[in-house]
Amino acid sequence: MAQIELSDIERVFKLGDSEVHALHAVTVAIEAGEYVAVMGPSGSGKSTLLNLLGLLDRPNGGTYRLEGRDVTTLTADEQAEVRRNRIGFVFQSFHLVPRLTAAENIALPLMLAGVPLAERAPRVAEALKNFGLDTRADHRPDELSGGQRQRVAIARATIMRPAMILADEPTGNLDRATGQDVTALLESLNASGVTLIVVTHDPVMGGRARRRLMMEDGALVADLRADAASTP
Amino acid sequence: MTPADTLRFATRAATGYPLRTALMVLAMSIGVAAVVVLTALGDGARRYVVNEFSALGSNLIIVLPGRSETGGVGLGSLFTSTPRDLTVRDAAALLRAPDVQRITPLTLGNSEIAYGGRLREVLVLGTSADYLGIRGYRMALGRFLPREDLERASSVAVLGATLRDELFGIEPAVGRMIRIGDRRLRVIGVLEKSGQGLGMNTDELVVVPVATAQAMFNTNTLFRVMVEARSRDALASAQRQVEDIMRTRRDGELDITVITQDAVLGTFDRILGALTFAVAGIAAISLAVAGILVMNVMLVAVTQRTAEIGLLKALGATGRNIRLAFLAEAALLSLAGALAGLALGHLGAWGLRLAFPVLPAWPPDWAVYAGLGTAIVTGVLFGVMPARRAARLDPVQALAKR
Numbered sequence: 354m355a356q357i358e359l360s361d362i363e364r365v366f367k368l369g370d371s372e373v374h375a376l377h378a379v380t381v382a383i384e385a386g387e388y389v390a391v392m393g394p395s396g397s398g399k400s401t402l403l404n405l406l407g408l409l410d411r412p413n414g415g416t417y418r419l420e421g422r423d424v425t426t427l428t429a430d431e432q433a434e435v436r437r438n439r440i441g442f443v444f445q446s447f448h449l450v451p452r453l454t455a456a457e458n459i460a461l462p463l464m465l466a467g468v469p470l471a472e473r474a475p476r477v478a479e480a481l482k483n484f485g486l487d488t489r490a491d492h493r494p495d496e497l498s499g500g501q502r503q504r505v506a507i508a509r510a511t512i513m514r515p516a517m518i519l520a521d522e523p524t525g526n527l528d529r530a531t532g533q534d535v536t537a538l539l540e541s542l543n544a545s546g547v548t549l550i551v552v553t554h555d556p557v558m559g560g561r562a563r564r565r566l567m568m569e570d571g572a573l574v575a576d577l578r579a580d581a582a583s584t585p
Numbered sequence: 586m587t588p589a590d591t592l593r594f595a596t597r598a599a600t601g602y603p604l605r606t607a608l609m610v611l612a613m614s615i616g617v618a619a620v621v622v623l624t625a626l627g628d629g630a631r632r633y634v635v636n637e638f639s640a641l642g643s644n645l646i647i648v649l650p651g652r653s654e655t656g657g658v659g660l661g662s663l664f665t666s667t668p669r670d671l672t673v674r675d676a677a678a679l680l681r682a683p684d685v686q687r688i689t690p691l692t693l694g695n696s697e698i699a700y701g702g703r704l705r706e707v708l709v710l711g712t713s714a715d716y717l718g719i720r721g722y723r724m725a726l727g728r729f730l731p732r733e734d735l736e737r738a739s740s741v742a743v744l745g746a747t748l749r750d751e752l753f754g755i756e757p758a759v760g761r762m763i764r765i766g767d768r769r770l771r772v773i774g775v776l777e778k779s780g781q782g783l784g785m786n787t788d789e790l791v792v793v794p795v796a797t798a799q800a801m802f803n804t805n806t807l808f809r810v811m812v813e814a815r816s817r818d819a820l821a822s823a824q825r826q827v828e829d830i831m832r833t834r835r836d837g838e839l840d841i842t843v844i845t846q847d848a849v850l851g852t853f854d855r856i857l858g859a860l861t862f863a864v865a866g867i868a869a870i871s872l873a874v875a876g877i878l879v880m881n882v883m884l885v886a887v888t889q890r891t892a893e894i895g896l897l898k899a900l901g902a903t904g905r906n907i908r909l910a911f912l913a914e915a916a917l918l919s920l921a922g923a924l925a926g927l928a929l930g931h932l933g934a935w936g937l938r939l940a941f942p943v944l945p946a947w948p949p950d951w952a953v954y955a956g957l958g959t960a961i962v963t964g965v966l967f968g969v970m971p972a973r974r975a976a977r978l979d980p981v982q983a984l985a986k987r
């Protein structure tokens with residue numbers, strides 16, 4: 354049993370009279386601990402796929418089994434619980450709460466999960482240290498560089514020790530060098546066993562993934578493994 | 586999410602946007618302050634009147650000629666022609682009632698008073714020796730009217746303190762002869778200064794025996810008879826005895842009105858109480874307006890923080906978490922506004938008391954609690970809609986908002 358099993362997923366957006374097939378007959382299985390890059394032209398449905406994987410959106414058809422459990426039929430609150438405990442998100446635009454400090458942003462998932470204050474502090478401190486942010490704990494997002502902001506976001510995504518990290522163009526707003534740092538950071542997390550699924554336009558970053566899902570017009574057109582891709 | 590975290594998160598959100606928070610707190614506080622100040626004013630007026638009346642003495646019965654000025658139309662009044670005079674004899678007869686302690690008749694009129702070259706208008710009160718005790722006044726100099734037959738028109742007068750100053754200046758007044766109208770009277774005493782009072786001001790008065798005043802104004806009827814019951818408990822029975830005596834003196838027909846202190850007080854108490862209540866109601870409207878403001882500000886906050894709400898949902902927040910966070914924020918803002926308004930209102934009431942020292946302008950407890958309660962309830966009620974809107978946001982679309 355794979356960690357993620359999508360079969361015949363359909364996602365249709367209705368805009369007035371016209372319909373947009375953002376996803377069409379997507380079937381894919383991803384094992385725990387995999388490193389997957391989702392690639393394709395703009396508008397091909399990459400973000401839509403990631404949102405479905407992260408239970409932020411529901412498909413119009415097909416089934417999504419996460420760790421053996423059909424999650425498409427869960428109630429909103431049950432889905433929230435799955436997101437809280439199993440899934441970490443990293444966004445292109447960081448999505449930090451501007452009025453909260455770095456430490457408070459990292460602590461948000463713990464707070465939502467109802468972890469007591471006393472238990473939170475050491476976990477946040479440890480995360481700050483692991484991500485090289487110890488000296489930035491009390492800084493607000495607007496006092497941090499782009500790379501630091503994304504590191505705060507990644508620290509926040511991992512603080513609950515999720516089973517998978519979903520990243521939608523995590524380096525899209527960063528310069529090349531910082532982008533590479535962030536990529537390396539995500540890869541090190543993957544090395545420790547977390548499933549990593551990254552949407553990217555960057556062929557370099559995509560090339561580092563062991564598996565690439567190529568999308569076009571809402572359909573999965575290629576599923577390339579690293580060993581196959583590396584052989585010319 | 587624990588309640589403590591919800592509260593902490595809401596507090597950070599409120600303090601994170603200081604200008605917005607300040608404006609909302611201000612709007613709410615003005616509403617609450619209005620309730621506090623206006624009720625302080627209304628209740629102050631009520632207490633002022635009640636206190637003034639209580640100072641008259643609480644076991645007092647007042648008899649006035651004519652049927653029921655206050656009690657509406659009775660059956661008797663349909664058959665009555667002009668009321669008969671209320672005479673000094675009537676007043677004296679009331680002393681026969683077992684529960685009556687003392688009585689004093691009152692006659693009033695305007696005249697001119699003269700001493701030396703000085704002449705001025707004056708209000709003349711004709712009464713008897715017991716007036717001093719019944720009203721609880723004190724003498725500054727000399728003695729009050731002598732205890733004598735009510736129908737004896739002695740030529741003596743007692744002056745109010747201000748009147749004495751104006752007529753005599755630094756000269757001694759007691760023992761001097763003054764002229765009122767065309768009568769010459771000897772000054773036998775001066776009343777102690779009593780300051781302001783409800784109704785007449787004794788400082789400007791000249792007091793003469795009732796028969797003297799009646800002769801002066803050529804009248805037989807009395808303005809009023811004040812009757813003092815033996816005790817507060819005897820008030821009702823004394824009132825009944827007074828009515829019985831008067832009825833027998835008038836061939837079974839009661840063409841006078843008997844009112845007690847309590848009845849007058851009760852009426853004023855009710856009128857001014859209702860006034861305070863109405864004023865509080867009007868002030869509460871400003872609270873409702875503040876409530877609508879809370880709603881708008883919270884709706885703007887939801888729009889402003891759409892991306893944040895999307896993020897919280899991605900991080901695993903349930904709709905309930907988000908609803909409670911926004912509700913708590915609205916409640917906190919209202920509470921802060923209410924407390925600020927309370928402080929502001931008490932400041933205003935204090936200012937009122939400074940400006941009008943005679944007015945006990947303290948806001949009544951009920952108004953304070955009602956003001957606070959209304960503020961918080963409207964804040965929370967009007968916070969529900971924005972909070973629900975926030976909780977229902979679609980996370981994907983919310984996250985896409987910048």
Ligand SMILES: Nc1ncnc2c1ncn2[C@@H]1O[C@H](COP(=O)(O)OP(=O)(O)OP(=O)(O)O)[C@@H](O)[C@H]1O
Pocket residue numbers: 366367368373374375394395396397398399400401402
């Ligand atoms: N909420 C929506 N309503 C209507 N159409 C939508 C909505 N979200 C996405 N779409 C459409 O679905 C298609 C796929 O969108 P999606 O955002 O998944 O593309 P993408 O591959 O992530 O593109 P990009 O690389 O530009 O981010 C697009 O044609 C888009 O217009």
Ligand SMILES: [Mg+2]
Pocket residue numbers: 399400401
């Ligand atoms: Mg996209």
